[in-house]
Amino acid sequence: MRRARPPLRVVLLDADGVLQRHRPGLVRGLLRLGGPRFLLDALRAEVGCLTGERDFPDALAEAMRRHRVRGTVAEVAARWLDIVVDPRRLALVDELRGRGVRVALATNQHRFRGLHMREVLRLDDHFDAAYYSYELGVAKPDAGYFTRILDDLGEPPGSVLFVDDLPGNVRAARAVGIDARLHLWRTGVAGLRRTLTSRL
Structure with missing residues (x-):
């Protein structure tokens, strides 16, 4: 008999290729x-x-x-x-949080670009937490990136959904027990919505 999946408590979202892209x-x-x-x-x-x-x-x-x-x-x-943030995708983040789901940014960034995202683009304002690789001291697809986030969240991996545009990062998250999904930018906002609501 298949074991029931725990209820979704946290969504982790990559930035580049999921919420934003280079111009x-x-x-x-x-x-x-x-x-x-x-x-x-x-x-x-x-x-x-x-x-x-x-x-x-x-x-x-x-x-x-x-x-x-x-x-x-x-x-x-x-x-x-020179980053283009899609406001429609951020609106999905706000919608999830409105449903009571914690949403966190989980992105590989160096300090120079990460500070721009934080201080100029104000991306963190849309999230309950933000995890930048330059602050964690480890980057995806290293398993340590995900385990440090899980420790900080205080959640079991099965209650977390992670969305990224790189297959290697998705595989690494799955290896530590996270429900990880691949998002392709070309599927648009509708594709991201389907992924985000698949566990609700």
Whole structure:
């Protein structure tokens, strides 16, 4: 006999690819600045800063020097802050909270971008809690990312729904017992709504 799933108490939502996305043109712009090797180096620099051990502008400056990219670090780094937040998706978050479900942001971000999301975009205002990888000191898909969140929430994994756009992150959450679902941006607000209401 199949064991009944515990009632949903918390929803964890990724940011990029679920609630927001880069404005189109980031990759093309970086290619124009320094070519494919610079693009890969800059993206690696970003990944290396997600756990908060380094500041992204410093890592980006090194990549720019290696590839002799012109312009200031501030100008190039600002491209990472060109974020489009979908207000219709945030409205779904507000709706869930109105139903009494706790909703938390669970996102991989370096400090430079995370602070922009918090202080300029005011994204945290829509959530009961926000978990940024640079503050946790561990990033998805590391299992430690999810276990630290579960410890802070004080909830068993089966009562948590996690939504992310990357299959590796979904698999990692499932490995610790969380009900994790993949969201594809192209399915739109309707697709996200179906995912979010599937446990209600």
